[in-house]
Amino acid sequence: xxxxxxxxxxxxxxxxxxxxxxxxxxxxxxxxxxxxxxxxxxxxxxxxxxxxxxxxxxxxxxxxxxxxxxxxxxxxxxxxxxxxxxxxxxxxxxxxxxxxxxxxxxxxxxxxxxxxxxxxxxxxxxxxxxxxxxxxxxxxxxxxxxxxxxxxxxxxxxxxxxxxxxxxxxxxxxxxxxxxxxxxxxxxxxxxxxxxxxxxxxxxxxxxxxxxxxxxxxxxxxxxxxxxxxxxxxxxxxxxxxxxxxxxxxxxxxxxxxxxxxxxxxxxxxxxxxxxxxxxxxxxxxxxxxxxxxxxxxxxxxxxxxxxxxxxxxxxxxxxxxxxxxxxxxxxxxxxxxxxxxxxxxxxxxxxxxxxxxxxxxxxxxxxxxxxxxxxxxxxxxxxxxxxxxxxxxxxxxxxxxxxxxxxxxxxxxxxxxxxxxxxxxxxxxxxxxxxxxxxxxxxxxxxxxxxxxxxxxxxxxxxxxxxxxxxxxxxxxxxxxxxxxxxxxxxxxxxxxxxxxxxxxxxxxxxxxxxxxxxxxxxxxxxxxxxxxxxxxxxxxxxxxxxxxxxxxxxxxxxxxxxxxxxxxxxxxxxxxxxxxxxxxxxxxxxxxxxxxxxxxxxxxxxxxxxxxxxxxxxxxxxxxxxxxxxxxxxxxxxxxxxxxxxxxxxxxxxxxxxxxxxxxxxxxxxxxxxxxxxxxxxxxxxxxxxxxxxxxxxxxxxxxxxxxxxxxxxxxxxxxxxxxxxxxxxxxxxxxxxxxxxxxxxxxxxx
Numbered sequence: 001x002x003x004x005x006x007x008x009x010x011x012x013x014x015x016x017x018x019x020x021x022x023x024x025x026x027x028x029x030x031x032x033x034x035x036x037x038x039x040x041x042x043x044x045x046x047x048x049x050x051x052x053x054x055x056x057x058x059x060x061x062x063x064x065x066x067x068x069x070x071x072x073x074x075x076x077x078x079x080x081x082x083x084x085x086x087x088x089x090x091x092x093x094x095x096x097x098x099x100x101x102x103x104x105x106x107x108x109x110x111x112x113x114x115x116x117x118x119x120x121x122x123x124x125x126x127x128x129x130x131x132x133x134x135x136x137x138x139x140x141x142x143x144x145x146x147x148x149x150x151x152x153x154x155x156x157x158x159x160x161x162x163x164x165x166x167x168x169x170x171x172x173x174x175x176x177x178x179x180x181x182x183x184x185x186x187x188x189x190x191x192x193x194x195x196x197x198x199x200x201x202x203x204x205x206x207x208x209x210x211x212x213x214x215x216x217x218x219x220x221x222x223x224x225x226x227x228x229x230x231x232x233x234x235x236x237x238x239x240x241x242x243x244x245x246x247x248x249x250x251x252x253x254x255x256x257x258x259x260x261x262x263x264x265x266x267x268x269x270x271x272x273x274x275x276x277x278x279x280x281x282x283x284x285x286x287x288x289x290x291x292x293x294x295x296x297x298x299x300x301x302x303x304x305x306x307x308x309x310x311x312x313x314x315x316x317x318x319x320x321x322x323x324x325x326x327x328x329x330x331x332x333x334x335x336x337x338x339x340x341x342x343x344x345x346x347x348x349x350x351x352x353x354x355x356x357x358x359x360x361x362x363x364x365x366x367x368x369x370x371x372x373x374x375x376x377x378x379x380x381x382x383x384x385x386x387x388x389x390x391x392x393x394x395x396x397x398x399x400x401x402x403x404x405x406x407x408x409x410x411x412x413x414x415x416x417x418x419x420x421x422x423x424x425x426x427x428x429x430x431x432x433x434x435x436x437x438x439x440x441x442x443x444x445x446x447x448x449x450x451x452x453x454x455x456x457x458x459x460x461x462x463x464x465x466x467x468x469x470x471x472x473x474x475x476x477x478x479x480x481x482x483x484x485x486x487x488x489x490x491x492x493x494x495x496x497x498x499x500x501x502x503x504x505x506x507x508x509x510x511x512x513x514x515x516x517x518x519x520x521x522x523x524x525x526x527x528x529x530x531x532x533x534x535x536x537x538x539x540x541x542x543x544x545x546x547x548x549x550x551x552x553x554x555x556x557x558x559x560x561x562x563x564x565x566x567x568x569x570x571x572x573x574x575x576x577x578x579x580x581x582x583x584x585x586x587x588x589x590x591x592x593x594x595x596x597x598x599x600x601x602x603x604x605x606x607x608x609x610x611x612x613x614x615x616x617x618x619x620x621x622x623x624x625x626x627x628x629x630x631x632x633x634x635x636x637x638x639x640x641x642x643x644x645x646x647x648x649x650x651x652x653x654x655x656x657x658x659x660x661x662x663x664x665x666x667x668x669x670x671x672x673x674x675x676x677x678x679x680x681x682x683x684x685x686x687x688x689x690x691x692x693x694x695x696x697x698x699x700x701x702x703x704x705x706x707x708x709x710x711x712x713x714x715x716x717x718x719x720x721x722x723x724x725x726x727x728x729x730x731x732x733x734x735x736x737x738x739x740x741x742x743x744x745x746x747x748x749x750x751x752x753x
Contacts, residue, residue: 159185218620233283278564
């Protein structure tokens, strides 16, 4: 009863400035006492290679003198330096690119952090920069900590204090932030913070320099001075599905990896968000003439939020962010890894991130690739009628027997190692119905014996078979779960609701609304799936939504899941449950934490979100995981340009992937998706056979090999070097290009060396 009353109260407060929360706020009261707060004896932090220094120097901004506090990392052998400050105050002259007139320098590039705050009196958000509002107009306290320094930034006017620590490690500097140590007054609330936003920065228009952003497969940003600068950011691991979203945004790919970086000539930085990843965004500020620098950075969302959409009498709408009162609990840690020499590029960044995963035991054993991969679509619910009474029934596009026949045909035509996934074979087919497909397969797909025969064929013929389950979405009360009591809550203690979106209008489809299973029940849901499949004769499961989606849960039961906390832990524990029973697990377009837990990843990203800020895409995702986790590209037969898509597979070592049905039915035309069009096996079987035949030698050469380096050459030719000694040159252009060794690569083609 108490929980019901709490929910009603929160609904009544939906229009309040800061939302209801089941937790007391975790911030401390602001300390307004102004006292000396610099270390009396600064302890130098150093190891065999690096020196971490802390310096206080007098600086002047707009004629006002103040202490400027700088933390800097120095390579003891070369003298190269890295710092959160890309240039301070008025030390560098900036010029308007259009008029040529001098511009006042912006202080942000010299700032250790940028705080976004909410003015609770008018519900307005704004930013405060540490260089001006703490260094000059507030206070910065410094304290010695083991192997580093802790700085407390007091934004006195806003009564907000943000603490950050810089700690020297063997190969990097760990910059960390504990939200529970924030201090706040009454009117202003911190809602996000960018820490060391210019550590990964390059001077505008500087040659042999760029920024790396992990959008999709990865993207490079050339830092040109623009007439109008551009700011862009996207959430790590895609959007938080507990947040209300009215429209599908333009991004076609999410951020899958918590890593970013910058290259400046023969030096660079690889930044890895090691803790607090789910509460972060990765953004970039590019081309601002007054800043003179472009940067890529991480933003930590201190308080979760959702959008409140209000309908107006004139059919208009207003949208405003409504924030949780409690802060997200996870500590943020970003490791800044210096790069020099031939490692100062995105290949070196991929190697650094891969080594980080190895060091933490996330990846270790090499794995053979899967060159041919198939996703079978089971069927869909269609409208039927009996004596004029309408009802819904499932129409099968592929039965278990038909899938076996198709796999036998593909095996006979290619002789390749095959991986196959059964998608939409539950009680409602590809439609969202009962939880996890009702934990059963529909009778129209065949009998339990038919599934056993399919599984036996796969086991006898080197085919990995995976049956997909959606254990996140809850459409209606089923499998013992209630859509009222067993669901996740948004940041303002309202039941989180999500939708599918129309491909044409990008608006949400009202009838597609679903809830998200409470985060604390995810492992329980996986246990229900495990219990069900233990009665079937299969040896692999697929979790498309679990491995590609993530969400917070702001229920009153605790704050473990605020800011998508413990997502990686949940996924790894679920996979472990199945591994202990000898099941293989397939991921789909998997976030990094899910990719390393999977036996194969379907639909690995092959491009970025294609934002205008990006100069070109790179296969960074594949550079990290290829050789350790079998990867497939997206479906070739669903691609807009077959040949370009095929070249993507070759460039990044991905396995071929086809989406297949056995029989097309005219009733499928009403399905709001793409699975049933261009996927009938008879229409793609020759392409599977011929494409694999043309790439058979390539797959043999790169099987199980890592990508050592990737380079976009000056003429546009792309070079991928694999660990086994194979080098691939891919030419996407419409003209013949020449490799450094003088070999010719025809237009829209590739060669293997």
